[in-house]
Amino acid sequence: MIIVMVPNATEEQILEVVRRLEDRGYGHHISRGVERTIIGAIGAPEGEKQAVAEQLSRLSGVERVVPILKPYKLVSREHHPETTPVKIGEFVFGRQRVGVIAGPCSIESREQLMQTAEHVKAAGAIALRGGAFKPRTSPYAFQGLGKEGLEMLAEARQRTGLPVVTEVMDQRQVELVAEYADALQIGARNMANFDLLREVGRIEKPVVLKRGYAATVEEWLQAAEYVASEGNLQIVLCERGIRTFETATRFTLDLGGALAAKLETHLPIIADPSHATGNHKLVSAASAACIAAGLDGLMVEVHPHPDRALSDGPQSLTPKRFDLLMNTLKAVALAVGREV
Ligand code: PEP
Numbered sequence: 240m241i242i243v244m245v246p247n248a249t250e251e252q253i254l255e256v257v258r259r260l261e262d263r264g265y266g267h268h269i270s271r272g273v274e275r276t277i278i279g280a281i282g283a284p285e286g287e288k289q290a291v292a293e294q295l296s297r298l299s300g301v302e303r304v305v306p307i308l309k310p311y312k313l314v315s316r317e318h319h320p321e322t323t324p325v326k327i328g329e330f331v332f333g334r335q336r337v338g339v340i341a342g343p344c345s346i347e348s349r350e351q352l353m354q355t356a357e358h359v360k361a362a363g364a365i366a367l368r369g370g371a372f373k374p375r376t377s378p379y380a381f382q383g384l385g386k387e388g389l390e391m392l393a394e395a396r397q398r399t400g401l402p403v404v405t406e407v408m409d410q411r412q413v414e415l416v417a418e419y420a421d422a423l424q425i426g427a428r429n430m431a432n433f434d435l436l437r438e439v440g441r442i443e444k445p446v447v448l449k450r451g452y453a454a455t456v457e458e459w460l461q462a463a464e465y466v467a468s469e470g471n472l473q474i475v476l477c478e479r480g481i482r483t484f485e486t487a488t489r490f491t492l493d494l495g496g497a498l499a500a501k502l503e504t505h506l507p508i509i510a511d512p513s514h515a516t517g518n519h520k521l522v523s524a525a526s527a528a529c530i531a532a533g534l535d536g537l538m539v540e541v542h543p544h545p546d547r548a549l550s551d552g553p554q555s556l557t558p559k560r561f562d563l564l565m566n567t568l569k570a571v572a573l574a575v576g577r578e579v
């Protein structure tokens with residue numbers, strides 16, 4: 240349930256609600272908005288909810304108590320009407336400025352990564368992406384450079400000042416990846432790996448949570464709730480295309496789904512048009528659509544020589560095409576009252 244306090248409720252009134260919740264064995268999460276404070280109560284025994292809700296609604300300073308019927312609450316806008324700012328490096332997602340995370344699908348060599356990092360930084364990217372542990376469909380495909388790749392990412396950050404985002408595939412890697420990365424990416428194939436979600440929920444690093452390609456918006460938000468339920472609300476959601484009957488694109492960019500998610504959750508939402516389309520020729524237009532529609536940013540694959548890439552070459556932009564994309568985005572963002 241959610242306890243909505245009256246505007247300007249006192250600290251003592253808020254504390255009294257928290258005390259009552261603790262007495263009944265509830266966890267809680269306080270969200271302090273500009274106008275009013277909202278308290279989310281978590282994990283109550285089903286049978287007691289009604290009685291506790293009634294008691295709380297009679298406390299002074301409480302405006303109303305709203306039961307939650309949705310399968311997620313910490314990430315719900317009901318609980319927290321304003322978009323939550325999520326910081327990756329110095330950049331804050333969820334504000335006026337939209338952020339572009341760019342870089343190669345996989346880290347392949349030092350030279351490839353440094354070259355890409357310097358280029359995307361100059362073009363205005365706010366973070367560098369690059370996979371060191373790669374979730375490849377075939378066990379025989381390039382699996383990534385592992386720890387060596389993480390070290391290269393750290394070097395690229397040192398050289399460019401860009402924060403780095405990289406995927407963590409397994410619970411046992413979380414500590415290692417978190418040592419190097421500024422934000423941890425949970426890939427589409429791991430969106431429903433609940434132990435991994437809990438594990439990244441316990442660290443103090445932002446998480447980029449990709450939508451599973453066969454996951455509904457509601458399932459995606461529940462995955463985010465897993466991370467949030469462990470205490471980490473620094474989550475950026477990333478729509479990266481879903482499986483449909485359509486084969487003209489690699490996946491189907493579900494912009495409608497991402498917008499529906501935006502109504503439901505206070506977490507910032509970005510899109511990855513590289514994986515969604517699978518085709519570098521479509522990346523710029525799809526990116527423009529996402530920013531025009533109000534998403535908070537993008538994740539885009541860039542490679543100095545896409546024809547030689549060890550993964551996702553066909554969808555990777557050359558540095559030059561990335562420059563063109565950034566120029567397009569500047570105009571689009573401006574048209575919708577935002578900036579890049
Ligand atoms: C990636 O970002 O390179 C990747 C593997 O993405 P996804 O998990 O969306 O397929």
Ligand code: MN
Binds near residue numbers: 345514
């Ligand atoms: Mn990729």
